[in-house]
Amino acid sequence: MAQDRISQIVSDNDVVLFMKGTPLFPQCGFSSRAVAILDHLGVEYASVDVLQDQEIRQGIKAFSDWPTIPQLYVKGEFVGGSDIMMEMYEAGELQQLMQEQGVKGAA
Template sequence: MSEDTDIQTFIEQTIKGHDVVLFMKGSPEQPRCGFSSLVVQVLDHLGVEYVGVDVLQDDSLRDGIKVYSDWPTIPQLYVKDEFIGGADIVREMYQSGELKTALADKGLLPA
């Protein structure tokens, strides 16, 4: 099995194994770019539980997530197997209230 296949399998298993996954630069505790930090702040503010995956740990992961989603930038947010988008989309959805509604509809926000 090639490294690309392994990475795609890892990405798919991570997304399917968790309700909310953020592929980001750095960790939720220590974001390594402003865009990742912005998405972490939004998710933390909403109180949603999520898993952060640091793409800076592995070049093949950083490239692989872009292939997986067909999206050129990081961070990338996934909710219940669905690709939501990057920092700009998450910010717009948060500001409009759409993100909170989507998370609540999926039962992912604290009561």
């Protein structure tokens, strides 16, 4: 079941980005922005290309109760989409969250 797979992915990775495409080839502007923010922070993260898996693509929206992709999870907690990531990044809150959670590479 998609929910179980999503739960496993989220719990197995400190930081995971459910996105359209891959970090090297994002398939939408929002995913591209999310990748740029994470790359700028220098954190290690896993990514899941929802375009490759229709079950995950629909399931992630129900899992987080959030209608759009990308979606960022840190230490099992849903953080938000690219707009929330950008606001948090600009305010210094995303960097702080990564440091508080002990995410690798977050300096």
